[in-house]
Amino acid sequence: MQAEMVFAGKCLTSVSFSLFKRRHHSVVRDTIFALSSGHGKCGVSVIRTSGPASGDALRLLTGWKQLPSPRRVTLTSLLCPATGELLDRGLVVWFAGPKSFTGEDCCEYHVHGGPAVVMGVLQALGSVQMLRPAEPGEFTKRAFQNGKLDLTEAEGLGDLIHAETEIQRRQALRQMSGDLGQLYQKWSRRLVTALAHIEAFIDFSEDDNVEENVLTTVDTEVRKLREELEEHLRDSRRGERLRDGLHLVLAGATNAGKSSLLNVTSQKPAAIVSPIPGTTRDVVETVLNIGGYPVIMSDTAGLRESEDPIEKEGVRRAKERLDNADIIITVVDASKVLLNRISILTHLKNLLSSPSSEGNHREVLLVLNKSDLLHPEGLDKVQELCEDPELPTTCFLSCQTSQGVGDFINILTQKLEKICGDPLHGAPSLTQTRHRLHLNKCLSALERYTTYREQDLVLAAEELRISHRELGAITGKVGVEEILDIIFRDFCIGK
Numbered sequence: 001m002q003a004e005m006v007f008a009g010k011c012l013t014s015v016s017f018s019l020f021k022r023r024h025h026s027v028v029r030d031t032i033f034a035l036s037s038g039h040g041k042c043g044v045s046v047i048r049t050s051g052p053a054s055g056d057a058l059r060l061l062t063g064w065k066q067l068p069s070p071r072r073v074t075l076t077s078l079l080c081p082a083t084g085e086l087l088d089r090g091l092v093v094w095f096a097g098p099k100s101f102t103g104e105d106c107c108e109y110h111v112h113g114g115p116a117v118v119m120g121v122l123q124a125l126g127s128v129q130m131l132r133p134a135e136p137g138e139f140t141k142r143a144f145q146n147g148k149l150d151l152t153e154a155e156g157l158g159d160l161i162h163a164e165t166e167i168q169r170r171q172a173l174r175q176m177s178g179d180l181g182q183l184y185q186k187w188s189r190r191l192v193t194a195l196a197h198i199e200a201f202i203d204f205s206e207d208d209n210v211e212e213n214v215l216t217t218v219d220t221e222v223r224k225l226r227e228e229l230e231e232h233l234r235d236s237r238r239g240e241r242l243r244d245g246l247h248l249v250l251a252g253a254t255n256a257g258k259s260s261l262l263n264v265t266s267q268k269p270a271a272i273v274s275p276i277p278g279t280t281r282d283v284v285e286t287v288l289n290i291g292g293y294p295v296i297m298s299d300t301a302g303l304r305e306s307e308d309p310i311e312k313e314g315v316r317r318a319k320e321r322l323d324n325a326d327i328i329i330t331v332v333d334a335s336k337v338l339l340n341r342i343s344i345l346t347h348l349k350n351l352l353s354s355p356s357s358e359g360n361h362r363e364v365l366l367v368l369n370k371s372d373l374l375h376p377e378g379l380d381k382v383q384e385l386c387e388d389p390e391l392p393t394t395c396f397l398s399c400q401t402s403q404g405v406g407d408f409i410n411i412l413t414q415k416l417e418k419i420c421g422d423p424l425h426g427a428p429s430l431t432q433t434r435h436r437l438h439l440n441k442c443l444s445a446l447e448r449y450t451t452y453r454e455q456d457l458v459l460a461a462e463e464l465r466i467s468h469r470e471l472g473a474i475t476g477k478v479g480v481e482e483i484l485d486i487i488f489r490d491f492c493i494g495k
């Protein structure tokens, strides 16, 4: 045991050295500035600077000889450094690095939110030497480069700014708090330890000093890691779906009331409704917030055989949408159900026989519309027919009277909950294709480790190194230069 510990210790240092070559930026950097609050007229606007010349800029704009105490709000006049003209009276907060968002010297100017004031202060800052306007996401990028955030946390922050619904906000906040990054870092540390053991075995096994079971321990650890990664990846893309919005597709025969349902659900006349069958041709998309979940609801052309080339194209587009749907909402005219019950089942089966292109499990909801056209006895009969276990969850409603629409929304919310879960509970979910890509590569390398393990220990160790690198790429510990620009490109200026 002692020997193993020593080996592990020795190799950990050498391994960590090569693996954790984190870039430290000691170069003197520009100082950046930007409006960090929204554009347009508002009560208060916040302008930020970050970088070594932040203090000079603050002194020049306020006329102060000394910098104020950090993290304290001060009311002051802001002056144009060139002319001494008063630009505004506002609040300033000084953050001495490294105790700031970016880790550098930072300053915040809270000014009156009029365009002329904001422009005046920005121009004044631009006239100070070494200051230049920030690029999109540059504040966050600096925070990352100074070790204030890992990449998953920075992405969480980006998602938080873009979050449009409550559940998206929860997921973003959780990722920003570092839960996902910590999970990957924990796996990373376990991989480093496993690698250290293998390297120790390779270097010292001839000294006969190595415990027999070192390799078995590593094998067990790799197997466990594989299982945990597989489990993490087997999440039906819940985090990614929640981040990007879930795709709900309205489908069914012509005149069933698909466009009407889109309109009552979104409470606006998004799609044309008419008694003419084949009214909808193009896909009509509406972005909705259903129970806190972000949803993209698509109305599609009624499914029927047609000779009309335009309608044919509409039907092709409808089917394409169905392939990528998270939830398919099949709309059926309830007044016609009694006449052709068989056709509903065949129709549903046809819809579902095409496997989703991404292998996702698609939820299905059957909506029986136009319930207002049924007599009470007819309604009872249809309800009875719908108890058929072969049919998916069924909703009765009328787009005309809105009766049953509330229940329909509740059932949809339950389906969305089932797909996405509550992002605050359970293990954190991956939220981006980028995460999935690296995790899959990490997993493949672990699988190759098992293949090489008996034949060539050096090759097997290399696979552990690869899998570690892939995990590190997610949090930004290794080889990030090429992905940095992609990630921060999506941020807005001032963030």
Ligand SMILES: Nc1nc2c(ncn2[C@@H]2O[C@H](COP(=O)(O)OP(=O)(O)OP(=O)(O)O)[C@@H](O)[C@H]2O)c(=O)[nH]1
Pocket: 253, 254, 255, 256, 257, 258, 259, 260, 261, 272, 273, 274, 275, 276, 277, 278, 279, 280, 281, 300, 301, 302, 303, 369, 370, 371, 372, 373, 397, 398, 399, 400, 401
């Ligand atoms: N009585 C009654 N009529 C409805 C109801 N919902 C829709 N309709 C009528 O049914 C007709 C067809 O409605 P649409 O919403 O255009 O149907 P659709 O499924 O989008 O039709 P296509 O786009 O042609 O495939 C229109 O005349 C609507 O007014 C309902 O709940 N009750």
Ligand SMILES: [K+]
Pocket: 254, 255, 273, 274, 275, 276, 277, 278, 279, 280
């Ligand atoms: K129609």
Ligand SMILES: [Mg+2]
Pocket: 258, 259, 260, 271, 272, 273, 279, 280, 299, 300, 302
């Ligand atoms: Mg329509």
